[in-house]
């Protein structure tokens with residue numbers, strides 16, 4: 001095979017397709033750019049894996065309170081999340097569940113165990129008894145953790161970290177009840193709009209809760225309009241979430257916290273609505289094809 | 301024996317899977333007595349039956365050591381710099397994971413076990429496919445806790461129910477030793493990159509545990525041409 005003059009001394013040579021003619025600078029640049037993206041992607045994927053390994057046994061203290069995380073736990077969690085896409089976050093929850101932990105990273109408790117071993121479970125909800133997958137029920141220790149976990153998920157960037165613009169400063173906020181401890185360190189959001197550590201007035205809380213209830217109703221209406229069962233996990237309702245996130249991030253306005261007082265619909269379980277699977281194959285491989293066999297009789 | 305009816309479907313299934321692993325290890329060149337590959341269902345059930353009639357997977361793990369022939373195949377040729385090259389093979393630990401879902405936790409524990417017991421490589425058989433992140437960890441193969449020299453392979457039980465290489469349409473695949481590979485390339489004045497390829501993820505390649513860079517000889521039977529061989533470079 002004749003040596004390729006263009007790709008000499010470049011890191012792309014093994015990845016680039018064989019060229020018969022000299023290519024111009026533009027082509028070389030494109031090739032380099034692609035090689036860079038592949039390189040970046042590998043790095044990010046390895047880092048996300050390391051983050052998940054670090055976070056799957058989190059938090060280190062068995063007494064940690066997911067409502068009031070320590071400043072160091074919260075900071076670590078947020079730092080690890082910077083490169084995450086929502087699907088990576090789902091993977092983290094999956095790995096924690098396999099290790100019997102509550103899906104919310106700042107919670108040290110075990111995930112909930114359903115009483116019977118049946119694959120489908122009856123659950124009392126506002127809308128009556130619903131049948132829910134056992135797997136969906138056994139993700140969190142409590143509804144509270146489910147909401148705190150979802151609050152994180154909706155802030156994650158759908159765009160893979162290896163194609164994000166460099167200026168992208170990700171700021172993941174956590175839902176906590178001890179903002180005073182994080183005040184200097186983190187931009188944090190209370191579940192209500194009240195950022196001072198003084199107790200909130202009940203009337204205000206009620207107002208916010210009512211607003212959130214109205215929002216839930218609106219979501220349910222939309223679901224019905226789309227022919228889905230309200231309150232159940234669905235692709236469409238997840239996409240809806242996604243659209244919201246992007247808008248929020250772009251406009252740099254802080255995400256809105258779901259209230260803990262809103263109704264126990266199963267919508268927040270949508271986090272487990274799909275199982276991420278790594279199925280990407282190496283792309284450089286030849287197809288298996290008998291016609292290209294290099295057949296010959298045995299030597300000797 | 302009389303019939304399989306007295307055994308649970310789970311037991312019969314596990315028996316098939318277990319036998320396939322034994323055949324696979326033997327075909328790779330590990331020192332496995334042929335009787336092990338033909339173990340009867342009765343004997344198998346006697347060994348691992350739980351009270352509920354299902355197999356107790358933890359009773360089934362085993363280790364295997366390479367035969368002299370296998371060690372020879374996996375030893376790189378001596379050079380001036382390395383007059384006594386180490387064989388790139390060693391003891392193998394086969395484990396049947398009993399967890400409904402296997403992820404990073406199980407994979408890490410397995411790798412730690414391999415490292416602590418100085419196994420060269422491992423085969424982990426899982427009930428369901430492992431999580432995406434566990435597969436990523438395998439692929440990156442930068443051992444986190446314990447470095448496993450020869451790597452870890454993971455099989456899903458379903459894929460071992462039948463031995464694919466026993467199918468009449470699957471030709472025989474034979475791994476070439478370092479010298480055989482060298483001779484082949486010299487004889488035909490080839491670089492290995494000029495050989496047709498076989499993916500290491502190909503089912504037969506997985507069965508044989510082929511590693512990147514190895515060459516297999518594939519022997520086909522043809523009504524018109526008789527017996528003929530081709531060679532493939534594992535990538």
Ligand SMILES: [Zn+2]
Pocket residue numbers: 066102103104107108109140141142145
């Ligand atoms: Zn929890």
